[in-house]
Amino acid sequence: MDLALTPEHQAFADEVRDFARQNLSPATREKTFSGKHYDKADHVEWQKALGRKGWLPYTWPKKYGGPGWDVTRRFLFENVLAEEGAPRIIPFGVKMVGPVIYTFGTDEQKERFLPGIRSSEVAWCQGYSEPGAGSDLANLRTRAVREGDHYIVNGQKTWTSFAHWADWIFCLVRTNPDAKPQEGISFLLIDMKTPGVSVRPIIMTDGAHHVNDVFLDNVKVPVANRIGKEGEGWTCAKFLLANERLGIAEVPASKRGVRSLRDIARTEPQDGRTLADDPAFVAQIADIDLQVQALEMSELRALSTMALGGAPGPEVSTLKIRGSEIQQRIAELTMEAVGEYAQPYQPGMLFHDTNETPIGPDHAVPAAPRYFNMRKTSIYGGSNEIQKNIVSKMVLGL
């Protein structure tokens, strides 16, 4: 047993780090470390740089234009980039629809869609959830009716991240209302410019706009845009969800959060000293620090199993649950470290590049909004209640 990386993997991590340092814009990096929001250009500029290097489709096999990395390299790639302050790669193209297309799509579909995903020329979003289909995704109602070589699609998708930036949306739609819920579903790719597609922003607790409602009103979609057979959309959906394994625990972001929390404690004044001199407060930081270590080690254990070709054990199922709770706790402690100065609300500084100066210390600006925003991590991607149901059923056999 050895916790250290092999020389090859270490050299790989160094190469990724060098690339990030040379290609990530300092302004974007600064936004990561100060907790401010990226705009579309920040994401696209960075993803195009990765695309030029051939690294954007980092989970793809060589056959489809990916680097063909082993599981350890993919893991290192994600971690090193996160440590360097790179924005997370928007997953909808590279991690979600891309693999669905190369696994279930026709050769024509592969040729048509994969290049734009590899280069980040085309932005994607995900049309899964609906107002009545959240945790119970198979209950989705968006209807696609076949008319010749087209489908006419009607319905509403919701919680659609970055729909306002996207060129295309991949949707689960109901093509057969008479089949069992999971059997009447198909997987369609829809150009966002098609008449009848409209996007309405959903404003979050902290004032941010990331997610949207997407309305589909008599949208005409060529049958050629269906991936897989009619009625086999659920297979694509399941495949896609299974693709989300490691990385979901957000360990690098939490490690950065703990470091930043200690830095803040060292500067926040209290009784003529700093918060770092308050044993009750620093003990809470130590507690969350150790939780992050346990999470990281669980992730590494899963990685080690997978690297040897095995299936990851139950630990991987709990990573998302603990990962979200830990992120939330770090955000909570950071806000409490700031104290009264977490109260001023400065949306200009959070969302736009302005000349505004912070009311309190710089780190106070995103403290409360981040705490509010992090509540979503135990809700999205399958709420923690749903995750626990899965663990109790699939892992524990209850």
Place this chain on the structure above:
Amino acid sequence: MDLSLSDEQKQLQDAAERFVRDKYAFENRRKIAATEKGWLPENWAQMAELGWLGMSFKEEDGGYGGGPIETMIVMEQFGKGLVLEPFLPTVVLGGGMIAAVGSAAQKEALLAPMIEGKKQFAFAWLERQSRYNLADVSLKATKEGSGWSLSGHKGVVYNAASADQIIVLARTAGSAREEKGLTLFVVDGNAKGLSRRDYPTQDSLRASELTFDKVSVGADAVLGTVDGAFPVAEDAVDRAIVALCAEATGCMDAVNAATLEYIKTRKQFGVPIGKFQVLQHRMVDCFTNAQEARSMTLMASLKIEDKDPVVRHKAASGAKVQIGKSGKFCGQSAVQMHGGMGVTDELSVSHYFKRLTMIDLMFGTQQHHLTRYSNLAMAA
């Protein structure tokens, strides 16, 4: 022992409930928050007319002879509606300190018009370095002829932009963080040398950073005794904490009710999600938390005018610990059980969650008050 409300108190509760129902439908609140002042003068006038601005003051001070229970009753309803009018800074803090130590002239010039709804106040105690230590004051007041000159900075001063007078905690003697040597001054909101940077808070209230650059005031601006303000400010903050606890219990009741309704109606997997035991138990914990919060708030309201300062301080800190804990649990649970809807600006849930979060940060977090309570309890 009798823990029930009197008939008058029940009437007050009904009136406050009616006010919130009529004026603070959620979309209405959003409109009020977006106005220039961030609160409505007509609502303030109505509060004066209903007697709420004077109800907790003694009759000889122009009030109607009520006390902390009356404050608790209206604050709880304000919490249900997330009311934006500056009752806490004006009546509980400003009015409370003037009633406690003001001269007859000050009571006549300030308290009487406040009760009529014609004056508003703000309390400037916090500085960048003070965190929750009320004695950590460096804004200096120096003798200038028969009066004083104030220079320094105050932060996160609620209602400063609307306040006719700002009550400023200043250092007149002693060293940093010394309790002795602090003095309260009544400063006009538009005094020369006083500048403001106004901003909204996370929960849609209004606050300001204040810079005092040789602001001159007369000798009659001193509220209470020179160098003797610390216990006055401490008691005022303790009363404000208890009032905030009542507001928080109102927030918790409202957010619990909204969540209960949601889990009864929101269907997934063919049944209301409230049929799932994991949500049932969490909902029960929410109600238990709200009960504890209500109990500690009532206890603190009954003890906050005790003769023994240690009893008062322990009551305020004890209730604040409970409100911090329960508010966090109810707020976070409400968001979680609402799922995606809970993290949007669209529903009231996120707004209750924000207010409960800010209440925990105001005048000391749960952790701060646990330490304060513990120190007081160990010393006894």
